[in-house]
Amino acid sequence: MALTRRELLEGGLGTISVLSFSLVRIPGLDGRARADAGEPVAEIPVIWMATGACSGCSVALLNTASPTIQEVLLDPVLPGLHLSLGFHSTVMAASGELAMQALETIAREHRGAYVLVVDGVTAAADDGLYCRIGERDGRPVTAYERVVELGGDALAVLAVGACAAFGGIPAAAPNPTQGLSIGELFQREGIAVPYVNIPGCPPHPDWIVGTIATLLLAGVDGLALDEHHRPAPFFAERIHDRCQYRGNFERGEFAERFGEHGCLLKLGCKGPITRADCPVRKFNNGTSWCCEAGHPCIGCCHPDFPFESSMFEPVEPSDLTFPAAYAPAEEPAAGGVDTGTYVTLGLIGASAFLAGVGVATAANRLNAEEREEEAEPPASPGREE
Numbered sequence: 001m002a003l004t005r006r007e008l009l010e011g012g013l014g015t016i017s018v019l020s021f022s023l024v025r026i027p028g029l030d031g032r033a034r035a036d037a038g039e040p041v042a043e044i045p046v047i048w049m050a051t052g053a054c055s056g057c058s059v060a061l062l063n064t065a066s067p068t069i070q071e072v073l074l075d076p077v078l079p080g081l082h083l084s085l086g087f088h089s090t091v092m093a094a095s096g097e098l099a100m101q102a103l104e105t106i107a108r109e110h111r112g113a114y115v116l117v118v119d120g121v122t123a124a125a126d127d128g129l130y131c132r133i134g135e136r137d138g139r140p141v142t143a144y145e146r147v148v149e150l151g152g153d154a155l156a157v158l159a160v161g162a163c164a165a166f167g168g169i170p171a172a173a174p175n176p177t178q179g180l181s182i183g184e185l186f187q188r189e190g191i192a193v194p195y196v197n198i199p200g201c202p203p204h205p206d207w208i209v210g211t212i213a214t215l216l217l218a219g220v221d222g223l224a225l226d227e228h229h230r231p232a233p234f235f236a237e238r239i240h241d242r243c244q245y246r247g248n249f250e251r252g253e254f255a256e257r258f259g260e261h262g263c264l265l266k267l268g269c270k271g272p273i274t275r276a277d278c279p280v281r282k283f284n285n286g287t288s289w290c291c292e293a294g295h296p297c298i299g300c301c302h303p304d305f306p307f308e309s310s311m312f313e314p315v316e317p318s319d320l321t322f323p324a325a326y327a328p329a330e331e332p333a334a335g336g337v338d339t340g341t342y343v344t345l346g347l348i349g350a351s352a353f354l355a356g357v358g359v360a361t362a363a364n365r366l367n368a369e370e371r372e373e374e375a376e377p378p379a380s381p382g383r384e385e
Protein backbone atom coordinates (compact mmCIF):
# COMPACT_ATOMS: atom_id res chain seq x y z
CA MET A 1 0.00 0.00 0.00
CA ALA A 2 1.80 3.08 -1.23
CA LEU A 3 1.02 6.40 0.37
CA THR A 4 1.70 9.73 -1.15
CA ARG A 5 3.22 12.45 0.97
CA ARG A 6 -0.04 14.37 0.68
CA GLU A 7 -1.98 11.38 2.00
CA LEU A 8 0.38 11.02 4.95
CA LEU A 9 0.21 14.72 5.77
CA GLU A 10 -3.55 14.72 5.63
CA GLY A 11 -3.48 11.99 8.24
CA GLY A 12 -6.44 11.02 10.37
CA LEU A 13 -9.55 9.14 9.42
CA GLY A 14 -11.66 9.57 6.38
CA THR A 15 -8.71 9.51 4.01
CA ILE A 16 -6.20 7.04 5.38
CA SER A 17 -5.26 5.52 8.68
CA VAL A 18 -1.98 6.69 10.13
CA LEU A 19 -1.51 3.29 11.70
CA SER A 20 -3.54 0.20 11.08
CA PHE A 21 -3.34 -3.11 12.88
CA SER A 22 -3.36 -5.99 10.45
CA LEU A 23 -5.01 -9.09 11.78
CA VAL A 24 -5.04 -11.09 8.58
CA ARG A 25 -2.56 -13.67 9.89
CA ILE A 26 -4.58 -14.75 12.87
CA PRO A 27 -5.77 -18.34 12.57
CA GLY A 28 -9.32 -18.69 13.66
CA LEU A 29 -10.05 -15.43 11.96
CA ASP A 30 -9.44 -16.91 8.55
CA GLY A 31 -13.15 -17.03 7.95
CA ARG A 32 -13.33 -13.34 8.45
CA ALA A 33 -10.12 -12.78 6.54
CA ARG A 34 -11.60 -14.59 3.56
CA ALA A 35 -14.71 -12.50 3.62
CA ASP A 36 -15.72 -11.01 0.33
CA ALA A 37 -13.55 -8.15 -0.70
CA GLY A 38 -16.65 -6.07 -1.19
CA GLU A 39 -17.92 -6.68 2.34
CA PRO A 40 -18.27 -3.50 4.40
CA VAL A 41 -15.40 -2.89 6.80
CA ALA A 42 -16.16 -1.85 10.35
CA GLU A 43 -13.76 0.98 11.12
CA ILE A 44 -12.72 1.12 14.77
CA PRO A 45 -10.66 4.25 15.31
CA VAL A 46 -8.00 4.51 17.96
CA ILE A 47 -6.82 7.70 19.61
CA TRP A 48 -3.43 7.42 21.33
CA MET A 49 -3.08 10.24 23.84
CA ALA A 50 0.34 10.80 25.43
CA THR A 51 -0.15 12.77 28.62
CA GLY A 52 2.66 12.91 31.20
CA ALA A 53 4.74 10.36 29.33
CA CYS A 54 8.32 9.69 28.21
CA SER A 55 7.23 8.09 24.89
CA GLY A 56 8.76 4.77 25.94
CA CYS A 57 5.43 3.02 25.51
CA SER A 58 5.19 4.32 21.95
CA VAL A 59 8.70 3.02 21.29
CA ALA A 60 7.60 -0.35 22.68
CA LEU A 61 4.72 -0.40 20.21
CA LEU A 62 7.12 0.37 17.36
CA ASN A 63 9.17 -2.65 18.45
CA THR A 64 6.30 -5.04 17.99
CA ALA A 65 7.61 -8.16 16.27
CA SER A 66 4.49 -10.14 15.57
CA PRO A 67 3.01 -8.40 13.73
CA THR A 68 5.95 -6.17 12.82
CA ILE A 69 5.52 -2.44 12.76
CA GLN A 70 5.77 -2.59 8.96
CA GLU A 71 2.80 -4.94 8.93
CA VAL A 72 1.02 -2.72 11.39
CA LEU A 73 1.65 0.29 9.21
CA LEU A 74 1.23 -1.04 5.71
CA ASP A 75 -0.63 -4.33 5.48
CA PRO A 76 -4.16 -4.47 4.17
CA VAL A 77 -6.75 -4.58 6.88
CA LEU A 78 -8.77 -7.59 7.94
CA PRO A 79 -11.97 -7.81 5.94
CA GLY A 80 -14.80 -6.94 8.18
CA LEU A 81 -12.75 -5.25 10.90
CA HIS A 82 -10.25 -2.44 10.71
CA LEU A 83 -8.53 -1.01 13.76
CA SER A 84 -6.86 2.22 12.76
CA LEU A 85 -4.79 4.62 14.79
CA GLY A 86 -6.10 7.97 13.72
CA PHE A 87 -4.25 10.12 16.22
CA HIS A 88 -0.82 9.56 17.72
CA SER A 89 1.14 12.76 18.18
CA THR A 90 4.54 10.98 18.13
CA VAL A 91 4.00 8.70 15.17
CA MET A 92 1.59 10.50 12.87
CA ALA A 93 2.93 12.68 10.10
CA ALA A 94 0.43 15.45 10.65
CA SER A 95 1.20 18.03 13.32
CA GLY A 96 -0.15 21.23 14.77
CA GLU A 97 -3.65 22.31 13.80
CA LEU A 98 -3.97 19.56 11.19
CA ALA A 99 -3.33 16.88 13.78
CA MET A 100 -5.75 18.41 16.26
CA GLN A 101 -8.41 18.60 13.57
CA ALA A 102 -7.97 14.87 12.99
CA LEU A 103 -8.46 14.28 16.71
CA GLU A 104 -11.57 16.44 16.92
CA THR A 105 -13.01 14.77 13.82
CA ILE A 106 -12.61 11.28 15.27
CA ALA A 107 -14.14 12.32 18.58
CA ARG A 108 -17.10 13.99 16.86
CA GLU A 109 -17.84 11.42 14.16
CA HIS A 110 -17.13 8.24 16.16
CA ARG A 111 -18.54 9.13 19.55
CA GLY A 112 -18.88 6.01 21.67
CA ALA A 113 -17.18 3.90 19.01
CA TYR A 114 -13.45 4.65 19.31
CA VAL A 115 -10.77 3.19 21.57
CA LEU A 116 -8.79 5.68 23.63
CA VAL A 117 -5.23 4.72 24.54
CA VAL A 118 -3.57 6.83 27.22
CA ASP A 119 0.10 6.62 28.13
CA GLY A 120 1.42 8.72 30.98
CA VAL A 121 -0.14 10.14 34.12
CA THR A 122 -2.67 12.92 33.85
CA ALA A 123 -1.73 15.97 35.90
CA ALA A 124 -4.53 17.34 38.07
CA ALA A 125 -2.67 20.03 40.05
CA ASP A 126 -3.12 23.70 39.15
CA ASP A 127 -5.99 23.00 36.77
CA GLY A 128 -3.86 20.57 34.80
CA LEU A 129 -1.52 23.21 33.41
CA TYR A 130 1.48 20.84 33.50
CA CYS A 131 0.32 19.13 30.31
CA ARG A 132 -1.59 20.79 27.51
CA ILE A 133 -2.53 19.14 24.24
CA GLY A 134 -3.52 21.53 21.47
CA GLU A 135 -5.91 24.43 21.62
CA ARG A 136 -9.58 25.06 21.11
CA ASP A 137 -10.89 28.50 20.21
CA GLY A 138 -7.48 29.94 21.00
CA ARG A 139 -7.39 28.43 24.48
CA PRO A 140 -4.98 25.65 25.50
CA VAL A 141 -6.69 22.37 26.34
CA THR A 142 -5.17 20.43 29.24
CA ALA A 143 -4.49 16.72 29.09
CA TYR A 144 -6.92 16.37 32.00
CA GLU A 145 -9.70 17.92 29.92
CA ARG A 146 -8.79 15.75 26.93
CA VAL A 147 -8.86 12.52 28.93
CA VAL A 148 -12.16 13.40 30.59
CA GLU A 149 -13.78 14.34 27.28
CA LEU A 150 -12.36 11.55 25.17
CA GLY A 151 -12.49 8.93 27.92
CA GLY A 152 -16.12 9.66 28.68
CA ASP A 153 -17.14 9.13 25.06
CA ALA A 154 -14.90 6.14 24.27
CA LEU A 155 -15.88 2.56 23.62
CA ALA A 156 -13.10 1.52 25.99
CA VAL A 157 -9.92 3.03 27.39
CA LEU A 158 -6.51 1.36 27.52
CA ALA A 159 -4.11 2.70 30.15
CA VAL A 160 -0.78 1.75 28.59
CA GLY A 161 2.35 1.72 30.74
CA ALA A 162 3.03 1.88 34.46
CA CYS A 163 2.16 5.59 34.62
CA ALA A 164 -1.29 5.48 33.05
CA ALA A 165 -2.09 2.20 34.78
CA PHE A 166 -0.92 2.89 38.34
CA GLY A 167 0.81 6.29 38.42
CA GLY A 168 4.36 5.04 38.05
CA ILE A 169 7.37 7.31 38.46
CA PRO A 170 5.64 10.65 37.65
CA ALA A 171 3.14 10.06 40.46
CA ALA A 172 5.75 8.98 43.02
CA ALA A 173 5.91 10.98 46.24
CA PRO A 174 5.69 13.91 46.58
CA ASN A 175 3.82 13.89 43.25
CA PRO A 176 3.85 17.68 42.78
CA THR A 177 1.69 17.59 39.65
CA GLN A 178 -0.90 15.31 41.31
CA GLY A 179 -0.44 12.85 38.48
CA LEU A 180 -3.36 10.45 38.26
CA SER A 181 -3.72 7.02 36.76
CA ILE A 182 -6.70 6.40 34.51
CA GLY A 183 -8.45 4.44 37.26
CA GLU A 184 -7.98 7.31 39.73
CA LEU A 185 -9.12 9.91 37.22
CA PHE A 186 -12.20 7.92 36.21
CA GLN A 187 -13.16 7.42 39.84
CA ARG A 188 -12.68 11.12 40.55
CA GLU A 189 -14.79 12.16 37.54
CA GLY A 190 -17.37 9.40 37.84
CA ILE A 191 -16.59 7.99 34.39
CA ALA A 192 -17.96 4.48 33.97
CA VAL A 193 -16.40 3.60 30.59
CA PRO A 194 -14.50 0.29 30.88
CA TYR A 195 -10.74 0.64 31.13
CA VAL A 196 -7.88 -1.82 30.88
CA ASN A 197 -4.51 -1.42 32.58
CA ILE A 198 -1.47 -2.60 30.62
CA PRO A 199 1.38 -1.83 33.03
CA GLY A 200 5.10 -2.05 32.40
CA CYS A 201 7.89 0.46 31.99
CA PRO A 202 7.53 0.05 29.11
CA PRO A 203 4.99 -2.71 28.46
CA HIS A 204 5.86 -5.62 26.21
CA PRO A 205 4.52 -4.84 22.70
CA ASP A 206 2.64 -8.15 22.74
CA TRP A 207 0.70 -6.90 25.76
CA ILE A 208 -0.37 -3.79 23.84
CA VAL A 209 -1.11 -5.36 20.46
CA GLY A 210 -2.59 -8.51 21.97
CA THR A 211 -4.89 -6.55 24.25
CA ILE A 212 -6.10 -4.25 21.49
CA ALA A 213 -6.67 -7.18 19.14
CA THR A 214 -8.50 -9.17 21.79
CA LEU A 215 -10.61 -6.15 22.64
CA LEU A 216 -11.49 -5.85 18.98
CA LEU A 217 -12.38 -9.49 18.63
CA ALA A 218 -14.03 -10.32 21.93
CA GLY A 219 -14.77 -7.06 23.71
CA VAL A 220 -13.72 -6.15 27.23
CA ASP A 221 -15.18 -9.37 28.61
CA GLY A 222 -12.79 -11.35 26.42
CA LEU A 223 -9.81 -9.81 28.20
CA ALA A 224 -10.54 -11.53 31.54
CA LEU A 225 -9.32 -8.62 33.64
CA ASP A 226 -7.81 -9.31 37.05
CA GLU A 227 -8.39 -7.31 40.24
CA HIS A 228 -6.03 -4.59 38.96
CA HIS A 229 -7.86 -4.29 35.60
CA ARG A 230 -5.00 -6.07 33.83
CA PRO A 231 -5.53 -8.73 31.12
CA ALA A 232 -5.04 -11.83 33.27
CA PRO A 233 -3.32 -13.99 30.63
CA PHE A 234 -0.32 -11.66 30.62
CA PHE A 235 -0.17 -10.94 34.35
CA ALA A 236 -1.32 -14.12 36.09
CA GLU A 237 1.92 -15.68 37.30
CA ARG A 238 4.69 -14.44 39.53
CA ILE A 239 7.94 -13.65 37.77
CA HIS A 240 9.72 -15.54 40.54
CA ASP A 241 7.95 -18.76 39.56
CA ARG A 242 9.20 -18.66 35.96
CA CYS A 243 12.68 -17.24 36.53
CA GLN A 244 15.72 -19.23 35.41
CA TYR A 245 17.41 -18.27 38.68
CA ARG A 246 14.74 -19.94 40.79
CA GLY A 247 17.04 -22.92 41.31
CA ASN A 248 19.77 -20.60 42.59
CA PHE A 249 17.25 -19.01 44.90
CA GLU A 250 16.22 -22.37 46.32
CA ARG A 251 19.86 -23.28 46.95
CA GLY A 252 20.61 -19.90 48.52
CA GLU A 253 22.99 -18.87 45.73
CA PHE A 254 22.71 -15.11 45.53
CA ALA A 255 24.58 -12.51 43.52
CA GLU A 256 26.07 -10.00 45.94
CA ARG A 257 27.25 -7.63 43.20
CA PHE A 258 26.15 -6.89 39.66
CA GLY A 259 27.77 -9.28 37.25
CA GLU A 260 27.87 -12.19 39.67
CA HIS A 261 25.95 -15.34 38.85
CA GLY A 262 22.99 -16.24 41.00
CA CYS A 263 19.57 -15.14 42.15
CA LEU A 264 19.24 -11.35 42.18
CA LEU A 265 17.09 -11.08 45.31
CA LYS A 266 19.78 -9.35 47.36
CA LEU A 267 20.21 -6.77 44.60
CA GLY A 268 16.59 -5.76 44.98
CA CYS A 269 14.74 -8.16 42.70
CA LYS A 270 10.95 -7.66 42.89
CA GLY A 271 10.25 -10.91 41.02
CA PRO A 272 8.79 -12.61 44.11
CA ILE A 273 6.03 -10.00 44.40
CA THR A 274 5.38 -9.08 40.76
CA ARG A 275 3.11 -10.83 38.30
CA ALA A 276 3.94 -10.72 34.57
CA ASP A 277 5.05 -13.20 31.91
CA CYS A 278 8.42 -11.51 31.18
CA PRO A 279 10.56 -14.64 31.87
CA VAL A 280 8.78 -16.68 29.22
CA ARG A 281 7.74 -14.02 26.71
CA LYS A 282 11.01 -12.06 26.91
CA PHE A 283 11.67 -8.79 25.12
CA ASN A 284 13.17 -7.78 21.76
CA ASN A 285 11.45 -10.58 19.91
CA GLY A 286 12.16 -13.18 22.59
CA THR A 287 15.84 -12.30 23.07
CA SER A 288 16.10 -11.71 26.81
CA TRP A 289 14.50 -10.10 29.83
CA CYS A 290 15.58 -8.15 32.87
CA CYS A 291 16.93 -10.87 35.18
CA GLU A 292 18.44 -12.84 32.31
CA ALA A 293 20.33 -9.68 31.39
CA GLY A 294 21.68 -9.52 34.96
CA HIS A 295 19.43 -6.79 36.32
CA PRO A 296 16.91 -7.44 39.07
CA CYS A 297 13.25 -7.08 38.20
CA ILE A 298 12.23 -3.63 39.43
CA GLY A 299 8.56 -4.62 39.57
CA CYS A 300 7.44 -2.25 36.83
CA CYS A 301 4.15 -4.15 36.44
CA HIS A 302 3.38 -4.06 40.17
CA PRO A 303 0.73 -1.54 41.31
CA ASP A 304 3.18 -0.17 43.92
CA PHE A 305 5.95 0.59 41.39
CA PRO A 306 8.33 2.44 41.95
CA PHE A 307 7.92 1.41 45.62
CA GLU A 308 8.88 4.79 47.11
CA SER A 309 12.44 3.57 47.64
CA SER A 310 15.57 2.59 45.75
CA MET A 311 14.80 0.08 43.04
CA PHE A 312 17.74 -1.95 44.37
CA GLU A 313 16.37 -2.25 47.88
CA PRO A 314 15.51 -5.90 48.57
CA VAL A 315 11.92 -6.78 49.31
CA GLU A 316 11.38 -7.39 52.99
CA PRO A 317 12.30 -9.48 54.83
CA SER A 318 15.60 -9.90 53.00
CA ASP A 319 17.40 -12.15 55.53
CA LEU A 320 15.54 -15.39 55.00
CA THR A 321 16.42 -18.98 55.69
CA PHE A 322 16.13 -20.79 52.39
CA PRO A 323 14.16 -22.51 51.14
CA ALA A 324 11.95 -23.08 54.18
CA ALA A 325 10.77 -19.48 54.39
CA TYR A 326 9.33 -19.57 50.88
CA ALA A 327 6.49 -21.68 49.61
CA PRO A 328 7.27 -23.81 46.54
CA ALA A 329 6.67 -22.44 43.07
CA GLU A 330 3.16 -22.62 41.80
CA GLU A 331 2.46 -25.78 39.90
CA PRO A 332 -0.08 -26.06 37.07
CA ALA A 333 -3.24 -27.73 38.26
CA ALA A 334 -3.40 -31.40 37.30
CA GLY A 335 -5.47 -31.85 34.20
CA GLY A 336 -5.60 -28.11 33.59
CA VAL A 337 -4.09 -26.18 30.74
CA ASP A 338 -0.85 -24.55 31.83
CA THR A 339 -0.61 -20.85 31.03
CA GLY A 340 2.78 -21.74 29.55
CA THR A 341 0.85 -23.36 26.75
CA TYR A 342 -0.64 -20.02 25.94
CA VAL A 343 2.73 -18.31 26.28
CA THR A 344 4.45 -20.71 23.96
CA LEU A 345 1.73 -20.26 21.44
CA GLY A 346 2.13 -16.56 21.78
CA LEU A 347 5.78 -16.67 20.92
CA ILE A 348 5.14 -18.53 17.72
CA GLY A 349 3.44 -15.52 16.26
CA ALA A 350 0.54 -13.18 16.57
CA SER A 351 -1.90 -15.72 15.28
CA ALA A 352 -1.04 -18.51 17.66
CA PHE A 353 -0.55 -15.97 20.40
CA LEU A 354 -4.02 -14.59 20.06
CA ALA A 355 -5.57 -17.99 19.78
CA GLY A 356 -3.80 -18.78 23.05
CA VAL A 357 -5.39 -15.88 24.88
CA GLY A 358 -8.63 -17.76 25.03
CA VAL A 359 -6.90 -20.92 26.22
CA ALA A 360 -5.00 -19.05 28.87
CA THR A 361 -8.06 -17.25 30.09
CA ALA A 362 -9.83 -20.52 30.66
CA ALA A 363 -6.71 -22.02 32.19
CA ASN A 364 -6.18 -19.12 34.52
CA ARG A 365 -9.72 -19.26 35.74
CA LEU A 366 -9.41 -22.99 36.30
CA ASN A 367 -6.08 -22.68 38.05
CA ALA A 368 -7.23 -19.76 40.15
CA GLU A 369 -10.27 -21.65 41.32
CA GLU A 370 -8.20 -24.68 42.20
CA ARG A 371 -5.56 -22.58 43.92
CA GLU A 372 -8.22 -20.89 45.97
CA GLU A 373 -9.51 -24.26 47.02
CA GLU A 374 -6.04 -25.33 48.03
CA ALA A 375 -5.64 -22.06 49.98
CA GLU A 376 -1.89 -21.90 49.48
CA PRO A 377 0.09 -19.41 51.55
CA PRO A 378 1.66 -16.52 49.59
CA ALA A 379 5.03 -17.32 48.05
CA SER A 380 6.60 -14.16 49.38
CA PRO A 381 6.22 -12.19 52.56
CA GLY A 382 6.82 -8.96 50.57
CA ARG A 383 4.13 -6.62 49.32
CA GLU A 384 2.40 -9.27 47.35
CA GLU A 385 -0.05 -8.08 44.71
Ligand code: SF4
Pocket (backbone or CB within 6 Å): 239, 240, 241, 243, 244, 245, 246, 247, 249, 262, 263, 264, 265, 269, 270, 271, 272, 291, 297
Ligand atom coordinates in the same frame (compact mmCIF):
# COMPACT_ATOMS: atom_id res chain seq x y z
S1 SF4 B 1 14.32 -13.30 43.30
FE1 SF4 B 1 14.43 -12.50 41.19
S2 SF4 B 1 16.32 -13.36 40.30
FE2 SF4 B 1 15.83 -14.56 42.16
S3 SF4 B 1 14.64 -16.30 41.38
FE3 SF4 B 1 13.16 -14.72 42.01
S4 SF4 B 1 12.76 -13.56 40.13
FE4 SF4 B 1 14.64 -14.73 39.77
Ligand code: SF4
Pocket (backbone or CB within 6 Å): 200, 201, 239, 274, 276, 278, 289, 290, 291, 296, 297, 298, 299, 300, 301, 302
Ligand atom coordinates in the same frame (compact mmCIF):
# COMPACT_ATOMS: atom_id res chain seq x y z
S1 SF4 C 1 10.99 -8.38 34.66
FE1 SF4 C 1 10.13 -6.91 36.16
S2 SF4 C 1 11.14 -4.94 35.69
FE2 SF4 C 1 11.45 -6.31 33.91
S3 SF4 C 1 9.74 -5.81 32.52
FE3 SF4 C 1 9.07 -7.55 33.77
S4 SF4 C 1 7.98 -6.63 35.52
FE4 SF4 C 1 9.17 -5.00 34.55
